[in-house]
Amino acid sequence: MATNHLGKGTATDTTTGANIGIGEDKPKALDAKGAIGHAFTEKGAIGGTADKIGGPLAKDGMIGKQFTTEGSIGGTVQNAAGGTSAKSN
Template identity: 65%
Template sequence: MASQLPQDNNPRSGLRSNAGMAGSTQTPANQHLGQDKPGVFDKEGPIGKQFTPEGAIGGAAQKIGGPLDKEGMIGKQFTPEGSIGGTVQDTLGGMKKKSN
């Protein structure tokens, strides 16, 4: 006869079926890990988005309008396709590498 091991009713002992790394559970604190995110000056980044028509700086220029409007002589230079905004987007924009 094969010997039987005693049953242990203590849930803290032995192997658990749901064992894994603590970081494998996604929470609001770690949901960004392992994902690319925009650089600071990217049009989607924390500073760059302020210059979009919906951002604080770009929105104020839109309200003023005229040459500061996104289609105006000055404002269009700050869009991602414009000479100033495009240069910033090309050199400082883009996605940051994943942080694990």
């Protein structure tokens, strides 16, 4: 840990809103953890609503299971456009 002239850690040693995630890999937008892809997971706005409706739209239903990261549609998107992008800094 770097120290300043007062013997205390530098500003970058403290996590704040301004420096959170710096130097970490960021998920791509369509990744299941990304800004868009997350909406389609069971905890996201779209996937969560479909899961609450249930039936064929539930995560284990005939339609819903196709949109999971293991399903034919969700899996294809995850493999083609998912993953992480370069480090943020």
